Amino acid sequence: MRVREAAFAAMAFSLVLATAPAAQADVNFELNGAYQVISNGDWAKTNEVFMDEKTEISVWTIHSSCANAHQCSGQVSSDQGWTAPLEFRTSRWIVDRYHPDWQTCPDGTTAPGRQRYQFQGSDANGQYEKGNIDLLVGYVRTIGVSGACGRNQPTVIQIPLSVRRL
Numbered sequence: 067m068r069v070r071e072a073a074f075a076a077m078a079f080s081l082v083l084a085t086a087p088a089a090q091a092d093v094n095f096e097l098n099g100a101y102q103v104i105s106n107g108d109w110a111k112t113n114e115v116f117m118d119e120k121t122e123i124s125v126w127t128i129h130s131s132c133a134n135a136h137q138c139s140g141q142v143s144s145d146q147g148w149t150a151p152l153e154f155r156t157s158r159w160i161v162d163r164y165h166p167d168w169q170t171c172p173d174g175t176t177a178p179g180r181q182r183y184q185f186q187g188s189d190a191n192g193q194y195e196k197g198n199i200d201l202l203v204g205y206v207r208t209i210g211v212s213g214a215c216g217r218n219q220p221t222v223i224q225i226p227l228s229v230r231r232l
Contacts, residue, residue, distance in 0.1 A: 095187065095197050096138060097128045100232040105206050110225040119225055128152065158186040158204065169210045169221055177214030182207050185229050202229040
């Protein structure tokens with residue numbers, strides 16, 4: 067009798083698993099709409115040393131779509147007059163921009179730089195929360211060219227960033 071009860075229990079359990087609703091694999095975390103972006107220059111680092119930079123506040127209009135929970139792309143348009151591609155990689159959003167005249171040298175010439183914004187969904191305590199599309203945190207990092215302005219080392223500026231849905 068016990069074998070029959072065990073077989074019935076196993077069959078009932080497998081039936082429950084087969085009819086249970088599947089867990090939602092794709093959380094809707096696409097970014098779309100207007101976002102206020104603040105790069106906090108009070109906490110900026112230049113070549114790994116804290117140095118104040120100007121705090122910048124801008125508004126981005128973001129359009130994105132996701133093929134699945136790991137693959138998203140789109141575009142960012144800033145009220146500062148630039149547009150750049152947006153993509154989601156692993157656990158964070160990335161926006162890459164190129165600045166032809168990013169760094170002003172002492173002699174008045176300029177040198178280019180590459181700017182990368184990286185940010186991810188966050189809870190109120192700053193902990194990772196992929197599904198939060200209303201508050202995202204990260205940093206913006208701009209890297210100059212080695213040899214620019216007579217320096218053998220590139221200038222690297224990294225500034226904390228918050229991206230908040232309007």
